[in-house]
Amino acid sequence: MHGNQHPPQYGYAQPYPQTVIVQKKGGGCLRGVLIGAAVLAGLVVVGGILGGSSGRSTGSEDTTVTEASAPTKEQTEQKRTEQRRPGIGDPAKDGKFSFKVTKIEKGVERVGGEYLGSDAQGQYVLVHVTVKNIGDEAQLFSDSSQKLIDTRGRQYDADSGAAALGLKNSNAFLNNINPGNAVSGILLFDVPKEFRIKAIELHDSAFSGGVTVALSN
Known part of the structure; x- marks a missing residue:
């Protein structure tokens, strides 16, 4: 090696x-x-x-x-018709009551007589309504359960005191209605002078869902 x-x-x-x-x-x-x-x-x-x-x-x-x-024009019109709110003269149901607004009065400054009446803070709006009991038992109709609505969406309570004092036939203060019976009442609201009416929300009681009736032109 x-x-x-x-x-x-x-x-x-x-x-x-x-x-x-x-x-x-x-x-x-x-x-x-x-x-x-x-x-x-x-x-x-x-x-x-x-x-x-x-x-x-x-x-x-x-x-x-x-x-x-995309909906067609006919479908859009049909939907609007289905969603259209009842107006003056149309029946509107809530719970045991069927309502029908028959007349609107605006710009009323005073209700009642010279010695027994009430002056509006702004103006009175009177909503004439027919109320029918479509249920199977008596139901109490009270103006305090009803709401007036302006074009801004604000709600106004009825003036029960002024109605009781100045409207003899208002029939809207704690009126007990039996099944099948109907009464004509007047709902009185004290609203500002610049108030612009849109609708009224009607209830068969203070706890019901309510139904909206269009009042604007």
């Missing part, structure tokens, strides 16, 4: 074959990487094309659905 040479039994491989093998493996890996990169780039391009096409298709479908769901 000379120098650094070792006998074959020690398992040392020859350097040249090992170097060739590494070069071959390195070349194979490089080709694999290049091929993989090319495939990935192709998939990205295809995915972008498909994605753009899908987005355009979705937008078209959304537009179609929106146009199909």
Whole structure:
């Protein structure tokens, strides 16, 4: 043996074959990487094309659905008719009572006589109403359960004292109505002079849901 040479039994491989093998493996890996990169780039391009096409298709479908769901003029008018509130002369039901507003008086400054009456703080609005009991037992009709509404959505209570003092036939203060019977009453409200009437909310009791009757022109 000379120098650094070792006998074959020690398992040392020859350097040249090992170097060739590494070069071959390195070349194979490089080709694999290049091929993989090319495939990935192709998939990205295809995915972008498909994605753009899908987005355009979705937008078209959304537009179609929106146009199909838009209500027609006839449907809009029908909905407005269904949602239309009862007005003067129309029956309006709440609980055991069926109401019908028959007349509105505005700008009344005083109710009652010279010695027994009441002056308005602003102006009196008188709402003439017919109340019928459509239930199967007696029900108390009270003006204190009714609300007058202006165009700004503000609510006004009835003036029971002025009505009792100045309206002999108001029939709106604690009037007990039997089933099938009807009474004509007057609801009296003291409101500002610049008051603009919109509606009245009528109740068969203080705890009922109420029904709104439109009073504005």
